[in-house]
Amino acid sequence: ILNVEQSPQSLHVQEGDSTNFTCSFPSSNFYALHWYRWETAKSPEALFVMTLNGDEKKKGRISATLNTKEGYSYLYIKGSQPEDSATYLCAFRKTSYDKVIFGPGTSLSVIP
Amino acid sequence: NAGVTQTPKFQVLKTGQSMTLQCAQDMNHEYMSWYRQDPGMGLRLIHYSVGAGITDQGEVPNGYNVSRSTTEDFPLRLLSAAPSQTSVYFCASSPLTGGYGNTIYFGEGSWLTVV
Numbered sequence: 505i506l507n508v509e510q511s512p513q514s515l516h517v518q519e520g521d522s523t524n525f526t527c528s529f530p531s532s533n534f535y536a537l538h539w540y541r542w543e544t545a546k547s548p549e550a551l552f553v554m555t556l557n558g559d560e561k562k563k564g565r566i567s568a569t570l571n572t573k574e575g576y577s578y579l580y581i582k583g584s585q586p587e588d589s590a591t592y593l594c595a596f597r598k599t600s601y602d603k604v605i606f607g608p609g610t611s612l613s614v615i616p
Numbered sequence: 617n618a619g620v621t622q623t624p625k626f627q628v629l630k631t632g633q634s635m636t637l638q639c640a641q642d643m644n645h646e647y648m649s650w651y652r653q654d655p656g657m658g659l660r661l662i663h664y665s666v667g668a669g670i671t672d673q674g675e676v677p678n679g680y681n682v683s684r685s686t687t688e689d690f691p692l693r694l695l696s697a698a699p700s701q702t703s704v705y706f707c708a709s710s711p712l713t714g715g716y717g718n719t720i721y722f723g724e725g726s727w728l729t730v731v
Binding site: 510513536538545546547548550553591593595597600601603604605606607608609 | 647649651656657658659660661664666672674675706708710712713718719720722723724725
């Protein structure tokens with residue numbers, strides 16, 4: 505079973521702080537790395553799909569980077585807002601025809 | 617555009633009962649999968665399929681059965697429900713071709729309680 509890890513497990517920040525989380529995955533084979541935002545009782549919301557080493561993606565105040573050679577991706581949130589409070593999941597796919605494995609998530613709480 | 621549709625949304629079962637969670641997608645996706653969500657554990661893969669007639673086990677397959685007779689449908693069967701199967705279940709699908717990593721689409725979740 506593929507091991508996809510995320511750190512930290514949870515994070516509490518003040519409104520306006522910038523923060524980042526890490527997702528690590530096996531570096532031996534790589535097809536795609538996904539980031540999702542997930543609120544309780546809702547379906548996960550897609551943020552980014554990253555496929556190339558060195559990829560950088562940005563959506564508003566949220567951005568992500570990818571290093572496939574060393575097996576990690578960072579998600580950054582600039583100027584956190586209370587509405588950013590959610591669990592952030594990464595998901596790894598080794599080949600295009602393989603299963604998608606999720607990490608355990610990072611729970612972010614932004615304190616007004 | 618329906619996307620991924622799961623039914624039922626809520627279900628209460630007694631220990632030992634069997635039931636089927638239904639999942640259907642109308643996007644002609646080859647890949648379909650079932651996950652369960654438990655506190656602090658993210659989404660754990662139960663079973664997945666890369667096309668009609670092809671299924672495989674994920675991280676936590678015990679107590680669950682699946683089949684894929686059509687591209688559109690991927691039902692999840694609980695053979696003999698146990699309290700440990702109380703969870704929120706998500707069905708997800710994605711294309712397998714077309715490049716760009718293939719975004720995964722989720723159903724709205726099915727809340728299952730086993731008493």
